[in-house]
Amino acid sequence: MSVFSRGTASRSRVRAVIGGIAIAGASALVLAGCAGGGGTAEPSDSAAPAEDLTLKIGTVLPQTGSLAFLGPPEEAGVTLAVNEVNEAAAGVTVDVTFGDSGDADNKAFETTVPKLQSEGVSAMIGAASSGVTKLFLDSNVSEGIITFSPANTSPDFTTWDDNGLYWRTAPSDLLQGEVLGNLIAEDGHKNIGIIYQNDAYGTGLYNVVKEVFESSGGSVVAEASYNDGDSSFDAQVATVTAANPDAVVLITFDQFTTIAPLLVNAGIPASEFYLVDGNLSNYGTDVAVSLEGAKGTLPGPKLEDDFQQRLNDAWVAEGNAELEDYSYAAESYDAVILLSLASLAAGSTDAEAIAGKLQEVSGGSGDGEKCDSFAACAEIINGGGVADYDGYSGGVAFDDAGDPTEATIGIFQYGADNMYTRIN
Structure with missing residues (x-):
């Protein structure tokens, strides 16, 4: 397993100051905030860059273990997002490999993570459990791979020494x-x-x-x-x-x-x-x-439009039974969309380059144009602009630590x- 320095682009996590407003007493907590390398592509007048990118990602989500009930909605979120990114044909094609994280007891991740590393993925979606992520995060950092969790809520990740390669769409506990x-x-x-x-x-x-x-x-x-x-x-x-x-x-x-x-x-x-x-x-x-x-x-805003139906359709089309739960489906979907937009904005599938654009495409830099789908955001990026994606998990707006600053409980x-x- 190779270990290398991230050079000037590396950064250790620093605890960010985030403000919150409680809505209707304790019924919800909404946060609002803002903060502000790799290869790049020249903007094009067309709807896509001159050369399409193939972004390889893997999942380390619970198919077994004590959080197995979260696996279907999370994997459905990933599936739907991959389908919609690929259907948009806007310059990024996502190639996804699904894998089991298990839990800290059965340790299925010990098989999944090395397999995905050997396949050369730029990012892994997972784990759901904070305890499980802690057991493989340093390995991914050493390999220069992004770890992007849709459900980790431990405050410890805010200050983790991760070279800027850890991100999450779930708010801290x-x-x-x-x-x-x-x-x-x-x-x-x-x-x-x-x-x-x-x-x-x-x-x-x-x-x-x-x-x-x-x-x-x-x-x-x-x-x-x-x-x-x-x-x-x-x-x-x-x-x-x-x-x-x-x-x-x-x-x-x-x-x-x-x-x-x-x-x-x-x-x-x-x-x-x-x-x-x-x-x-x-x-x-x-x-x-x-x-x-x-x-x-449970973190996450009330889901609007036909998102749940689209999730079910994508999930059932893969031969699965209909979803009974939607926990962290939106956060998983947004993780894929944000990674795809960051790859497009960087003009690269290099993990470091993607990580360098995640805060920007989430709105964390504060200077983007609002958009609420991959296709709409990709059009902005391909036209030479800066996209600010607002997703189904919320406005996101990553801070310098890779934590979302716009979230709802x-x-x-x-x-x-x-x-x-x-x-x-």
């Missing part, structure tokens, strides 16, 4: 934790228990929720952690229920399906549960108890059918 902590307080709860996964994702979100909730005057009366791969949670449930909290925050992945019935059977109603993006799923009959009234948070609630709907 500093935002989700603030929204969730405020929501619980605004719902009138005073004493809460927290069960969380002991990894980068779980501990990061746990710390923010606890800090925000306690700053509002509430108390965390019990907390218990578990490790990824654990299958028994009786001790954690006993610790929390013994403190008699008036609400329980569950910062888990699919372990929720085991923990939820234990809590309900111990006397804590599901209506007092608060979930997060790692376990907010349309469970239906997959959970043995009613979740009616439970609430949760939605609030959802479960009905009697154990399916969730957005309530704000």
Whole structure:
């Protein structure tokens, strides 16, 4: 595995200052902000540059493991974006290879990542889990490959020494934790228990929720952690229920399906549960108890137009069953669109050159023309202008650390059918 210096184009991450506005109390958090090499192509009067680019990307998304429920919507987002970029015939053709990230327990990424590296991809989309990304990010940096996650939320990535090769369309858990902590307080709860996964994702979100909730005057009366791969949670449930909290925050992945019935059977109603993006799923009959009234948070704005139908059509056309969940589909779609636009703007498929244009095409440089599709943005770039892509995950507008500065955290609630709907 080669290791080389990125030269003058390399940069270490610095923590950016981002401002936020809470909309309707804790119902959503919207951030607004701005900040501001490789080969380039001369602009052309035609709709595409003189020579088309073939951009090779791979996915490291969860087909197996504790986040497998996120795999279909994320892969559907990638599939739809690739289709639309290629159909636009605007100067970039995307060649995608799909691969499994698994989780930190089954370690499927240990097979996927080296395979994609050997195939010469410019970028990898993934992982969904912050903990998994941490296990291969340095390897990709050494290989000069972009790692672009649609779902990583750990605050640690903001300051990661990544030579400018790590980007994400999901906002940091500093935002989700603030929204969730405020929501619980605004719902009138005073004493809460927290069960969380002991990894980068779980501990990061746990710390923010606890800090925000306690700053509002509430108390965390019990907390218990578990490790990824654990299958028994009786001790954690006993610790929390013994403190008699008036609400329980569950910062888990699919372990929720085991923990939820234990809590309900111990006397804590599901209506007092608060979930997060790692376990907010349309469970239906997959959970043995009613979740009616439970609430949760998930990054992303309310999806407009026919995006969900287009996702389903693209996904089903590949021989898959219809989607049951859309978590991080928009963020995955936007990751591909932004990489394609950056490649077009750079006139190159070199990872460093693409990375050098990602902030610009996202609107982070503050000097582009607004556009909301690959085709429209490509037309601006091919005409010699600067595109500012606003996507389905939000306005994005990357800061110097590769974090989105325009993002929304939605609030959802479960009905009697154990399916969730957005309530704000």
